[in-house]
Amino acid sequence: MTIEKLAVIGGGAWGTALAQVAAQGGRETMLWALEDDVVTAVNRIHENPIYLKGIKLDPAIRATSNFSDLASADAWLVVTPAQHMRAVLKRSPCPNMPLVLCSKGIEEGSGKLLHEVAHEVCPTSPVAVLSGPTFAHEVATGLPTAVTLACEDKEVGDAIRRRINLPAFRTYLTDDVAGAEVGGAVKNVLAIACGVAEGRGLGQNARAALIARGFAEMIRFGVAMGGRRETLAGLSGLGDLVLTCSSTSSRNFSLGVAIGQGQNIADLMRDRRTVAEGAHTAPVLNRIAIERGIDMPLVGAVLDLLEGRVKIGELLETLLSRPPGDEED
């Protein structure tokens, strides 16, 4: 199988950065964007000033808001916010070609992982997941990055990897689709927790503890969803958790910092143009954890905060008074 022409669905920061990867060496790449001003800017000035400001894009990227322009692609990279993926795929003429899901989240209403949503909407398309520690602006400027590409079909996975792998975009292959997806979804919620700790001035020790205990929650959840521990300990799990929990380049971490500093959550969520996926993943993740009896106290705490059920001070008291269990639990 050979994949040459790629189309990217979603003209946010990550879709634009991935189009830049796909267009390396002047290879024609289509970018579908929802907003006409994004389409116009990418085509006229080779920039996306709305979502990826200040980065010059390869002129081989051609933007469109018309799905019919994507018909000649060999594969689609799907990079919408997780909660819009079903609707966007439904609007498209479902392609009988590989779909590479690059979004991070769990569908709120159905509780489904995104590869399950894609299989439902496009049953004849092979599905892969691309995830890992990847700030869009770094990838778009060519800084070294490594990602997990998960695909059950080895031939399809190899073909996608051959097409997107670059010296500075190292692509590690696995067949563990669920494991790769869970890491990316759960780390966003934990990044909010780490941001809150930062905003509240709780110190570096607290952040390391949150990352480690949060990782234990990620593993419990991932294994229950059919993922493997080694995937969760890899780029798409631990790697992305460490990145996102350590930097204000992360929208999730920054949201947490603002909450930790006492800003109003409704104000922070209202009218935001960029997506903080953790705020949408927290409710469904917590619901599934409760239904399946998976212990995820940090995820529950983030949700309680986001939904205004507790104040940070009370939450800290509750978390710190929990009797510490055995570390491997």
Ligand SMILES: NC(=O)c1ccc[n+]([C@@H]2O[C@H](COP(=O)([O-])OP(=O)(O)OC[C@H]3O[C@@H](n4cnc5c(N)ncnc54)[C@H](O)[C@@H]3O)[C@@H](O)[C@H]2O)c1
């Ligand atoms: N930004 C990153 O560094 C990065 C890296 C890896 C993965 N991701 C993931 O990629 C996905 C997209 O994030 P992003 O950072 O590219 O987005 P963004 O925050 O830069 O932009 C928001 C996106 O949402 C889209 N959007 C808004 N309303 C919509 C609607 N009703 N229907 C469809 N689309 C709508 C906009 O068109 C835009 O593409 C997320 O799941 C995110 O977790 C982002």
Ligand SMILES: O=P(O)(O)OC[C@H](O)CO
């Ligand atoms: O800005 P965030 O928090 O959505 O994180 C971006 C990427 O997922 C980091 O890998």
